[in-house]
Amino acid sequence: MRILVTGAQGCIGSWVVKRLIEGGHEVVTFDVNESLARLEMIAGAETVGKVTRRTGRIEDGAALKKLVRDESIDHIVHLAAVLMPFCQKNPVEGALINVVGTLNVFEAAKEAREQTGRDMRIVYASSSAVWGPPGEYPDQALSEDFPVKPATHYGVFKAANEGNARVYYANDGIPSIGLRPWTVFGVGRDAGLTADPTLAMRALAARQPFTIRITGSMDLQYVRDVADIFIQCLLSGAKGAHVFNLRGEVIEMEALKQLLCELRPEAAQLISIAGNPVPVAFRMDDSALEKVTGPVPRTPLKDAIRETLTQFEQLSTR
Numbered sequence: 001m002r003i004l005v006t007g008a009q010g011c012i013g014s015w016v017v018k019r020l021i022e023g024g025h026e027v028v029t030f031d032v033n034e035s036l037a038r039l040e041m042i043a044g045a046e047t048v049g050k051v052t053r054r055t056g057r058i059e060d061g062a063a064l065k066k067l068v069r070d071e072s073i074d075h076i077v078h079l080a081a082v083l084m085p086f087c088q089k090n091p092v093e094g095a096l097i098n099v100v101g102t103l104n105v106f107e108a109a110k111e112a113r114e115q116t117g118r119d120m121r122i123v124y125a126s127s128s129a130v131w132g133p134p135g136e137y138p139d140q141a142l143s144e145d146f147p148v149k150p151a152t153h154y155g156v157f158k159a160a161n162e163g164n165a166r167v168y169y170a171n172d173g174i175p176s177i178g179l180r181p182w183t184v185f186g187v188g189r190d191a192g193l194t195a196d197p198t199l200a201m202r203a204l205a206a207r208q209p210f211t212i213r214i215t216g217s218m219d220l221q222y223v224r225d226v227a228d229i230f231i232q233c234l235l236s237g238a239k240g241a242h243v244f245n246l247r248g249e250v251i252e253m254e255a256l257k258q259l260l261c262e263l264r265p266e267a268a269q270l271i272s273i274a275g276n277p278v279p280v281a282f283r284m285d286d287s288a289l290e291k292v293t294g295p296v297p298r299t300p301l302k303d304a305i306r307e308t309l310t311q312f313e314q315l316s317t318r
């Protein structure tokens with residue numbers, strides 16, 4: 001098995017690569033960014049030395065096909081993307097990266113399957129941004145059967161990817177699973193609209209002040225669990241083109257501050273909260289996922305935050 005991870009230098013990508021290497025897998029990384037600094041930060045230089053590193057743009061379909069061919073790739077975790085703020089400001093470039101880039105990944109898999117006959121599998125990051133604001137839905141946890149009503153270009157792009165994945169299974173037999181994270185947090189998360197809970201933990205670890213620029217509730221999902229779920233899906237052997245919600249623990253931002261205060265009392269002075277809620281429904285039903293993968297890891301939120309604070313504290317004293 002040869003696994004390609006696109007967006008490998010990103011937050012989720014670094015953790016997926018770390019956990020794949022720990023599991024003894026062969027990994028080829030692909031990212032526009034040549035550095036694997038996040039992977040080095042969370043896993044050390046020895047782990048970085050174990051990956052085959054390729055640099056390029058996901059919009060370059062010919063390069064992706066060549067990479068999948070030359071490296072005999074048969075499993076792909078597709079994470080390369082630009083996040084919500086970038087897509088809102090630059091929808092055309094955002095669509096080239098997030099939508100055309102995803103089509104390129106499927107095209108590369110399709111060509112490899114046609115030329116070699118080998119089975120290909122893709123797990124890709126969709127997003128909870130496919131959901132509209134909470135007011136658009138009944139007051140209940142949303143299963144995948146509810147209609148998506150994205151309120152941002154980013155969410156529309158992710159919904160388009162889910163549709164294209166369905167077509168690649170129906171027409172070309174490429175199985176895929178799209179996962180819809182909400183707010184992923186943990187060491188390595190530093191970009192995007194919902195990075196603030198992690199940035200607050202990083203600031204707190206360094207005893208610096210920080211204002212979380214979001215109010216209301218979010219579903220917080222620990223990055224190590226998220227990475228493991230991507231890998232579980234990759235190895236599941238599931239047929240079809242699935243799309244699954246991911247669920248962590250929903251928490252209101254004032255309650256998050258309270259939790260931070262319980263773990264590090266300095267948070268009372270250092271952490272503040274101001275801003276608007278994220279316009280995305282936050283109560284998810286993820287029971288469909290476990291029917292395909294079996295039980296998934298669910299580190300309790302307080303434990304995951306404790307681990308993250310400790311990791312940041314260790315990094316800040318290095």
Ligand SMILES: NC(=O)c1ccc[n+]([C@@H]2O[C@H](COP(=O)([O-])OP(=O)(O)OC[C@H]3O[C@@H](n4cnc5c(N)ncnc54)[C@H](O)[C@@H]3O)[C@@H](O)[C@H]2O)c1
Nearest residue numbers: 007009010011012031032057058080081125127181183184
């Ligand atoms: N972090 C979250 O809370 C969250 C929530 C929902 C969905 N997602 C999705 O998960 C995936 C990974 O998110 P993340 O938080 O790790 O983001 P990230 O920004 O940390 O990582 C994205 C990676 O993609 C790379 N990339 C960007 N443009 C590229 C291009 N043109 N060609 C090749 N590589 C390119 C970046 O260099 C980066 O390393 C994305 O698809 C994102 O939309 C993330």
